[in-house]
Amino acid sequence: MSYLNHVNEQGGVHGRTIKVVAYDDSYDPPMCMANTQKLIIDDQVFALFCYVGTPTTVKVLPMIEEARIPLLGMFTGANALREPFSRHLINVRASYYQETGAAVRHLIDDLGLQKIAVFYQYDAYGFDGLTGTELALKRFNLAPVAGGSYNRGTLDVQEGLNKIMASGAEAVVMIGTYDPCAKFIRLAHEQGFRPLFYLVSFVGADELARRLENQHGITVVMSQVVPPPDRLDPSPLLAGPDGYVTLLKRYFPEDQPNFVGFEGFINARVLVEGLKRAGADLTRQAFINAIESIHDLSLGLGINIAFSASDHQGLDRVYFTRLANGQFSLIKDWADIKAQLDASR
Amino acid sequence: MKRDLIREAAKRFRDTSLKNKIFFSILAVILIISIVIAMLARWILVDNLIDELELRGIAIGRTIAERSSGYILDKNYPELLSLIFDEAKLKERQHLVSYIFVSDREDDVLSHTLTRPFPESLRLANRVPPDETKSVRLFRVGDQMAYDIAIPITQGIYRIGTVHVGLNQNHIDQLVGKLRTTFLGFLSLVVVIIFVITHRIAKYITMPISKLTQISDELSKGNFDVKLDAEQGTDSGQPLECPAFANPDVPCRRLDGELAVVDGGAEILGTDPVCRDCRFYRRQKGDEVAQLADAFYNMIWSIRLYRRRLRESEKKYRSLFDSGPDPIFVVNPHGFEIIDANPRAVEVYGYSREELIGKPFTELAPEHTHKYFQSLQDQGETHGLVTYPKALHYKKGHTPFYVNLHASNIAYKGQPAIVLASTDITEMIEKDAQLVQASKMGSLGEMSAGIAHELNQPLNAIKMGSDFLSMMVEQQREIPPKDLHQVVAEMSTQVDRAAEIINTLRSFGRKAELVTERVDINKPIQAVFSLVGRQFELENIRMELDLGRGIPAIMAHDNRLQQVFFNLVTNARDAISEKKGRLPGRPAGRILIRTFQEGDQVVAEVEDDGIGISDAVRDKIFEPFFSTKESSIDMGLGLAITYGIVKDYRGDLQLTSQEGIGTTFKLSFAVA
Secondary structure (H helix, E strand, C coil): CCCHHHHHHHCCECCCCCCCCCCCCCCHHHHHHHHHHHHHHHCCCCCCECCCCCCHHHHHHHHHHHHHCCEEEEEECCCCCCCCCCEEECCCCHHHHHHHHHHHHHHHCCCCCCCCCEECCCCCCHHHHHHHHHHHHHCHHHHHCEEEECCCCCCCCHHHHHHHHCCCEEEEEECCCCHHHHHHHHHHHHHCCEEEECCCCHHHHHHHHHHCCCCCCCCCEEEEEEEEEEEEEEHHHHHCCCHHHHHHHHHCHHHHHHHHHHHHHHHHHHHHHHHHHHHCCCCCHHHHHHCCCCCEEECCCCCCCEEEECCCCCCCCCEEEEECCCCCEEECHHHHHHHHHHHHH | CHHHHHHHHHHHHHHCCHHHHHHHHHHHHHHHHHHHHHHHHHHHHHHHHHHHHHHHHHHHHHHHHHHHHHHHCCHHHHHHHHHHHHHHHCCCCCHEEEEEEEEEEECCCCEEECCCCCCHHCCCCCCCCCCCCCCEEEEEECCCEEEEEEEEECCCEEEEEEEEEEEEEEHHHHHHHHHHHHHHHHHHHHHHHHHHHHHHHHHHHHHHHHHHHHHHHHHHCCCCCCCCCCCCCCCCCCCCHCCHHCCCCCCCHHHCCCCCHHHHHHHHHHHHHHCCCCCCCCCCCHHHHHHHHHHHHHHHHHHHHHHHHHHHHHHHHHHHHHCCCEEEEEECCCCEEEECHHHHHHHHHCCCCHHHHHCCCHHHCCCCHHHHHHHHHHCCCCEEEEEEEEEEEEEEECEHHHHEEEEEHHHHHHEEEEEEEEEEEEHHCCCCCCCHHHHHHHHHHHHHHHHHHHHHHHHHHHHHHHHHHHHHHHCCCCHHHHHHHHHHHHHHHHHHHHHHHHHHHHHHHHCCCCCEECCHHHHHHHHHHHHHHHHHHHEEEEEEECCCCCCCEECHHCCCCCCCHHHHHHHHHHHHHHHHHCCCCCCCCEEEEEEEEEEEEEEEEEEEEECCCCCCHCCCCCCCCCCCCCCCCCCCCHHHHHHHHHHHHEEEEEEECCCCCCEEEEEEEEEE
């Protein structure tokens, strides 16, 4: 948002300013669908941007296909947005498959863990993460030792926790939202179950960290699709004149830099780049073609965005962070985690 | 115009080959059946498909109506949207359903699946009447046609809204099209298969027929040695292995049937192992086409056998024709041109073969040819034989000669013709003539006494005249001119008379020419009378002539006719003498010669009142060397020669006689 404000302030793209129309779907798919129809018909937006959540986004996919409207930068790594390939869907972040795949590899290779359970939200998002984990484990000829689930919008995690505890899992891959996940971890901890908790990027690092402030001796690892936007990092992407930290401070001074905001910032960069490349005669198809022409857009911090006609996912990298001292920071050495894990047993 | 086209097409069809006829007929039938099936199937399938799709649309509408009532009452429109969108986009349904919308009681749209502004026209386009549970209408939405299926949403007994399901007509058309394409494809495949099969069948049927036609063509060109077996793959052996082929005299059971057995071929057939299992005639097995081929093959083999026999026969008869001892002609029955003549004809008639062919036969034989050709034609076209003895023919250079001619109708090269065989009988005729001459000489000798007497009379008269003259001269007497004239005139008359007798004698004794001439039948009678009349009178036989006047001439020889009448009157005299000699006083006899015309016949009758002819000898009297006379000088040839001469002139000689009363010979000749 801050970047878009910045761009508009600079005169927009090809003389056009970018107007963001936002509706709240409350993470409710029908609501999301109604909103989408409203955006398309009533607001007549050019493109859809930064949709949040797997079930909501997946729900509107048919409508997007029918309306042939571009949807860019979804806050979900769901496989359903990547396969089957759709011309109108433009992902920026790495997929949940990639996140869980990389995580499972670390759990097994670096931490020597074998017994891995999955705790997931019982909807398209959770299933997607579950599938990704299962696929990743399968590469090691393993399968989840247990699976627990909860319904979206509830906090009924006890049943899933019991199942997973019963399996004696050494690690739990969690695909959910921050509240149920925090509750799960808390309950596990209270009940003396201390595996490694791994969460995918969607969980929301800051919210989770806040909810687990008082918990100690737990090992929580989260994967991210963007590097941590450290306010002290001097990288131009963050601290430059149009960097994330700079612009955030300028337009939303009360907000702290976070992963979600940074991802949105990157998405906005991609959007603006696409609009620029699409030229003055803007059409949806031209925009998509323009996005597809971005083969190597280097933003700094090792973020290189690349699309093609058959690849509508800009980033592939997965970053791992661990919760320490109330906040997530980039994991430098998996051996520390292993040591901590061994100690907590 | 249209009719002409049809007629033209029918004509084309008629002229086309059998193969094409079969082929096109079957094809046409299959096509018609296919089209009927296609139309029926289209009708049934397409209608059913549309009905089915409509039912699906209604089912979707009902489901939504059922599930949406809660959302409508709760005004939970996002859930409603989600519901209808899910229903609309459920897998392959998304192609069929072009839109779904839900309207409330006042027909205001609550939710719709369109991603463009809702067209106002759609809202009220299809309203469900109050009592109906559904309404289906087809109308245009945007740029495409859609079936709008409206289902009311009820809560209790009240209607709270309506679901509209729009079925994409393009999609239905596509489905129908796909169905049609599949179906037509299938039918096309069937047609193609039938096409191929038909083609094969037609070819199978017509190939042997074409082959037979080809062979027939060869046959009609005269090539009877066509290879029949090449593609039939059977070994029939060399033709000469067939006994009937090798020797045309050997009968073949197949070809000659039972005749073969009758003709004594049974032995050959019964014993010859070749014939028991004939390798040339085929057994007719297999289907009709194969049977036809076999029958055809058999026919050809029969033709070959026949041809061979015919050739042998032709060779045989040709050699008879070519080396026959007598001239043979083949003559056109209408113009009498010579069509063919054998070498002997060339030799005998002196013309070259080229000269003969095309020459009218009448040129070789001007006399009577028409007549016997006519009689031949009267006997019918195919048979009939006419024998014409002693016909006068002319060699090259108009040299006449006599032939016996046999003529019969034949078919020559398919045309009716007359075949003539002539036998040169000139030599025989000459012998005849010599015989006649000898007989004449005999007659002359017989006549000599009468002739001498006959000559004596004028001589006596002359003697008397000359004596008178001489006496008058001696007596120095004046001869009155009147007397002198009378005497001289009388002497001259008597000289003339003597000369006439001598002329008659000379002409009688002269050998007759070959060529007949027109003769007045009275002349020879008078000549004979002048020769023998006086003599008969001496024998007390009166000879009376009753000659008709203006009788037409006949074709004959004067001196031969003299001989005829001479023989007849001599016989009459003998008969009279025989009768009168037994009677006392030797009463006078009478011979009457009459001539008259009877129709187209000239008739001469010689009647006597002699002894007559007994029935016992009547049949024999014309035989040579038969005589009732006792004298040894008579050779019994007289009547035989007479009969021969009359027959030579195509005349007739009839005899009526009463023993002891008299005999009448009746001669009749055709008017010339």
